[in-house]
Amino acid sequence: MTEIVTESAAQPMIEIRDLSISFGQGADRVDAVKNVSFTVAPGESYGLVGESGSGKSTILRALAGLNPFWSGHMAIAGQKLAAKRPRALRRLVQMVFQDPYGSLHPKHTVDHILSEPLAIHGVEDVETRVRAALDRVGLGPEFRFRYPHQLSGGQRQRVAIARALILEPKVVLLDEPTSALDVSIQAEVLNLLTDLRQQLGLTYVLVSHDLGVVAHMCARLSIMRTGEVVETASADDLSEGRLLHAYSRQLLIASRGYDPAAIAAFGDF
Amino acid sequence: MRGLMEKGPILEVEKLNIRFNTPVGVVHAVRDVSFAMGREKLAIVGESGSGKSQTGRAILGLTPGKVTAEKLAFHGQTLIGLSEQQWRTIRGKRIAMVMQDPKYSLNPVMTIGEQLLEAAREIKEGAAARQHALGMLAAVRIRDPERVFRAWPHELSGGMGQRAMIAMMLMAEPELLIADEPTSALDVTVRLQVLAILDDLVKTRHMGLIFISHDLNLVRTFCDRVLVMYAGQVLEKLTASELAEARHPYTRGLLACPPEIDQRRARLPVLQRDPSWMEPVRP
Structure with a gap:
């Protein structure tokens, strides 16, 4: 695996070295992540x-602290991560999940959803922060006392983003x-994420199966298969078709639409 | 035809x-x-x-x-x-439907084979139905039809499940899918x-x-x-x-x-x- 060395001597925001994660034991053991390494500079957006x-x-969940069973080296803002993390470090890393229907508590109002992280971390000034958080993601104050079922998918994802940002993290895992x-709603949410990264100087790690989304959001990315990074590339490499590994090239062809001849030539990886 | x-x-x-x-x-x-x-x-x-x-x-x-x-x-x-x-006489026979997610449209407590045979029941029976089902699994490019025939839905990947679903819908050779x-x-x-x-x-x-x-x-x-x-x-x-x-x-x-x-x-x-x-x- 090749590792792109970030240019300056500046400290990376995220540093991952030889990260391995496995589930189960004995014959049932699954090596979900095998010796993955990458670094992300402050303010960068990195794609997986x-x-x-x-x-x-699985990498994202380990980085977020949702799975303590990993081996290797991970650091955020120069602080080495261990199985247990101090509260201040947890605050630095927040996550936005895939399913806006599943990630918001159906019986909690938007106000409750947004103020809960503040209560956990003992942050004061709840009222102002909740209002500001809604405003930041383009939702008016009228959304504050609504329940998730009263929101559209796009509005729910905005609430999830507001919740991730309310503790003023440095790193957002998407x-x-x-x-x-x-x-059409994807375009609005991606534009919002682009703006927020610029305004707040956030660092993103974006996980997606959609090469178009990753090329749009991230300057650099790793292409993964069965727990391993097969190739690390830049968004320009993608648009100019400069991919080395056959699997990455196949993924690129597949994202360009239906072409029977190309599909017939697909290999099994 | x-x-x-x-x-x-x-x-x-x-x-x-x-x-x-x-x-x-x-x-x-x-x-x-x-x-x-x-x-x-x-x-x-x-x-x-x-x-x-x-x-x-x-x-x-x-x-x-x-x-x-x-x-x-x-x-x-x-x-x-x-x-x-x-x-x-029309539904499932002359017009069939494939839904979005094989996780929800396959019956979790029946093997793929049983579900295929159920779809075939009114057309063919016995060994002929089984042959027809295996043929349909092969038609949707499942490489090991015998194994998939015996498998439970949870044992299949999403792509494999959707192929099995399509095979099931095609058992009656519909004119419109x-x-x-x-x-x-x-x-x-x-x-x-x-x-x-x-x-x-x-x-x-x-x-x-x-x-x-x-x-x-x-x-x-x-x-x-x-x-x-x-x-x-x-x-x-x-x-x-x-x-x-x-x-x-x-x-x-x-x-x-x-x-x-x-x-x-x-x-x-x-x-x-x-x-x-x-x-x-x-x-």
Whole structure:
């Protein structure tokens, strides 16, 4: 695996070295992530692409602290991550999940959803922060006391983004944030994420199966398959077709639409 | 093969309307939809709530809404007001449907083989049915049909499950297949492989295919013709290859807003919805 060395001596925001994650034991052992390494600079947006089962979301969950059973080295803002994390470090990393229908509590109002992280972290000034968070994601104050079922998919995902941002994190982990949305709503949410990264200087790690979304959002990306990084490329490499590995090239061809001749030539990876 | 020599449309739909009675009043979900199709790949494209799925379901008499139409005919036979007994000669036999997610449309407590045989029961029996089922699994390019025949749905990947689902729908060799987002739950390469299977089946079995999708860019390369739906109406009918010359601002907006690998833009264009799109479309 090749590792792109980030140019400056500046400290990376995210550093992952030889990360391995496995589930189960003995004959049932599944190596979901195998020796993955990459670094993300502050303010950068980094993409992880791959098909289901490639391990991309597993990396994200470990980075978010949702799975303590990993080995290797991970650091965020220069602080080494261990199985247990201090609260201040948890605050730095927040996550937006794929399914806006599943990730919001159906019996909690938007106000409750947004103020809960503040309560957990003992942050004061709840009222102002909740209002500001809604405003930041383009939802008016009238949304504050609504329940998730009263919102559209796009509005729910905006609430999920507001919840991720309310603790003022440095790193936001995006797990297929728009794959459940219509393309027109996807465009709005991706534009919002682009704006927020610029305004707040956020660092993103974006997981997606959609090469178009990743090429749009990320300057650099890793293409994954069965737990391994097969190739690390830039968005320009994608648009100019400069991919080295046969699997990545096949993924690129597949994302260009239906072509019977190309499909007949697909290999099994 | 049945109907190979027949000319004329397989399906004719004129002024199809679907209404739902809800506690807050009548929701008019599908408004005056008209189209006719032959043995071709016809796409119905639109966003969630556009009425595309309800249109597909109405053809099979499966929508819970109230369906009215000036004409809804399959090979000239009306599909309105059929008895359940009459439906049984059509549903699953001459018109079949593939749903979006194999996780929910396969029965989790029956093996794939049992489900295939159930679909075959009224056509073939015993060893012949089993041979037919294995043949169908092979037709959807499942490499080890015997293993998949014995497998439970949870033992299959999404792509494999969807292929088994398609095999099941094809057991009766339908003349029209309605596929509602059949590949949205699948990975890109598997998605294209499943589409290639559908494409082959349309060609070799002279089937008509209604492909319901939200993905205009996929439809552009896969289907022959496209109906674009918005708020229950067909706004535009196009040949797939001419999609780039679409006139309606909604169709143009839908085509423009997905991010593209080759043409990267700092910001994505956003659909500016015009209230006039809701007004009745002039025929």
